[in-house]
Amino acid sequence: MRNTPLYDHYVRMCRMRAFEEACIAGAAQREIHGELHTGIGQEAVASGLAVHLRRADALVSTHRNHLHGLAKGVDEAALMAEIFEKETGICRGRGGHMHPFDPSTNFSATGIVGASLPVALGYAYAFAMEKRDDVAVALTGDGGSNNGSFHETLNMAAAWRLPLLVVIENNDYAISVPAAAVTSPVSLADRAAAYGARGMQADGRDVEAVDRAMGGAFDHVRGGQGPCIVELACHRFRGHYEGDADTYRPREERQRMKREGDPILLARERLIAEGVTAPELDAAQKSEADDIAGILAAVRGERQPDAAGALDHVFVQEVAR
Numbered sequence: 001m002r003n004t005p006l007y008d009h010y011v012r013m014c015r016m017r018a019f020e021e022a023c024i025a026g027a028a029q030r031e032i033h034g035e036l037h038t039g040i041g042q043e044a045v046a047s048g049l050a051v052h053l054r055r056a057d058a059l060v061s062t063h064r065n066h067l068h069g070l071a072k073g074v075d076e077a078a079l080m081a082e083i084f085e086k087e088t089g090i091c092r093g094r095g096g097h098m099h100p101f102d103p104s105t106n107f108s109a110t111g112i113v114g115a116s117l118p119v120a121l122g123y124a125y126a127f128a129m130e131k132r133d134d135v136a137v138a139l140t141g142d143g144g145s146n147n148g149s150f151h152e153t154l155n156m157a158a159a160w161r162l163p164l165l166v167v168i169e170n171n172d173y174a175i176s177v178p179a180a181a182v183t184s185p186v187s188l189a190d191r192a193a194a195y196g197a198r199g200m201q202a203d204g205r206d207v208e209a210v211d212r213a214m215g216g217a218f219d220h221v222r223g224g225q226g227p228c229i230v231e232l233a234c235h236r237f238r239g240h241y242e243g244d245a246d247t248y249r250p251r252e253e254r255q256r257m258k259r260e261g262d263p264i265l266l267a268r269e270r271l272i273a274e275g276v277t278a279p280e281l282d283a284a285q286k287s288e289a290d291d292i293a294g295i296l297a298a299v300r301g302e303r304q305p306d307a308a309g310a311l312d313h314v315f316v317q318e319v320a321r
Ligand SMILES: Cc1ncc(C[n+]2csc(CCOP(=O)(O)OP(=O)(O)O)c2C)c(N)n1
Pocket: 063, 064, 111, 112, 113, 114, 140, 141, 142, 143, 144, 145, 169, 171, 173, 174, 175, 236, 240
């Protein structure tokens, strides 16, 4: 076991990938219903975020949210159980893979594109009112950043100097629409200047670059200097959802991104150059995969909610005053 930040990122990213591969197995067996979106290929973003997040920070994610939940420290077994619609899930199986919510870690997600931003703004406003140095993080994709809520949120956060960090996973596509066809300017981080906010870009495939960018961004926001946008270029390896034929991306483009832009392979190459052996890295990867396989086996055996209780725990039954 090595003890370097890059080695830890490698292990975390292997675990994240194994987690989502387990979800893919569930979708293939029709244990998971609806459109399952994975972040396979985008692990460096989540791993780079994970090391800077504190438990009291809030993170609001999107339809592609599993890795962000893991980065926020949501219990893995309970998150997987939620994705598999089990009574033991963080929302007792009522939220499913697109609407997980975990008050104990301030993690939530929404399937409404662009809606992560105003929810995170609410957390940021609350943190400012309570004079806490916690950070509210909104994840969005390049597609989500073209939503009106992006502008409204950043304007308000900058006007009130709120502790909001907007992380854009720019994987170049919103379903089948290339970002360049619908986005002006192409640099999303440059939009920060219009709000008087901080903006930065990094290679979202390079976990060390993400870690560095996040370090600067969290220092800025936690230090009370107002909102920050971090734009991370990355690739989504799978189709938009499990079942998407992905015909809009040429085969060569898909092959090249997996060959040249896999954050796990990039970290692995760097570790080998630093003297870590391939068998050591293989053993670490296998150990994470075995662990996740154990969680998957347990989750599969858990109970689904009864149909009669479908509306239980969905609506607020009592409001404390
Ligand atoms: C308000 C709204 N419009 C449309 C959709 C359908 N939809 C789901 S995901 C998606 C694309 C999102 O693209 P992006 O923000 O780039 O995220 P990515 O899928 O690339 O992670 C769309 C249009 C939606 N869920 N919500």
